[in-house]
């Protein structure tokens with residue numbers, strides 16, 4: 001198994017974006033889970049930056065650490081068994097890991113809001129959706145809701161904004177009376193009611209059908225353009241990334257293995273893992289040619305199964321000797337495009 005040292009031969013952080021003016025800057029972040037089977041290094045030295053008004057996609061197979069990253073930013077990791085072992089998370093210049101409980105509560109919901117995959121589990125079944133949104137407005141934007149009438153009007157406006165038809169009627173519905181897509185729109189309305197600077201959406205459309213998925217993503221994009229909110233979009237779907245994101249970070253075994261602007265990564269993916277993910281996207285052309293869909297052999301290793309050296313070496317088609325010994329540092333083969341793979345050593 002890799003030691004922390006092997007994972008971080010270089011102190012260099014992902015150098016793709018100027019840190020100046022970054023809304024969020026994550027440095028050498030490690031989150032571990034202490035389980036009876038041993039320590040799971042869910043995040044193993046993540047460096048990332050997000051500038052204002054941008055959408056950053058986080059992609060990777062199941063178990064790569066995407067949700068743990070989102071939860072670590074908001075300090076929602078269950079402790080124990082989890083522990084944020086090391087690192088810094090600067091948000092608007094303040095290290096979130098240095099805040100006390102009151103400080104982080106003020107950030108959560110106020111400045112950073114989160115949307116989860118299963119909207120039904122995030123909404124309270126015993127209250128109407130209207131009352132739940134009104135509560136968020138009263139808490140985060142009380143000046144908009146000085147009277148009950150005003151709170152209701154603002155809520156109707158928000159429902160309208162997220163594309164709920166007949167919002168004046170729907171406001172009195174309970175969550176079970178709405179479809180999954182509508183519930184996700186409600187979650188977006190609630191997330192926006194906080195007027196956040198950053199919205200973290202963890203697989204917000206995975207549970208929805210393709211048409212609703214496209215509608216929700218386009219809604220998020222429009223709202224982002226209107227409000228200037230930055231977004232971190234966690235998804236296992238590269239198609240979603242292509243349509244929605246400005247930058248993308250590819251995660252594997254708790255590391256960001258490739259980071260680039262959206263055009264750059266699709267035009268020239270560098271990391272063998274990213275290339276594998278790209279080849280796994282089904283296309284009509286490939287189907288017409290009778291090609292069998294490519295899959296990356298094996299599974300994401302966890303805990304004691306994580307190989308020494310590059311953690312992808314047991315699945316990589318381009319593996320070399322050094323890959324079995326040392327974890328690769330960050331290389332920057334093109335401006336704004338960084339990769340952790342020995343193939344790019346100069």
Ligand SMILES: Nc1ncnc2c1ncn2[C@@H]1O[C@H](COP(=O)(O)OP(=O)(O)OP(=O)(O)O)[C@@H](O)[C@H]1O
Pocket residue numbers: 033035040041042060061062063064065066067068069078081082236302
């Ligand atoms: N509460 C926990 N206890 C122990 N291990 C955990 C816990 N939560 C997450 N992990 C481990 O951390 C690693 C990263 O998990 P994470 O949920 O972030 O993956 P993910 O990339 O979001 O996957 P998915 O696409 O399936 O949502 C996994 O190995 C997972 O088993």
Ligand code: SF4
Pocket residue numbers: 271272273310311312313314316317318319320323328340341342343
């Ligand atoms: S460092 Fe080696 S094993 Fe890892 S992705 Fe690059 S070529 Fe493959």
Ligand SMILES: [Mg+2]
Pocket residue numbers: 066067068202
């Ligand atoms: Mg997840």
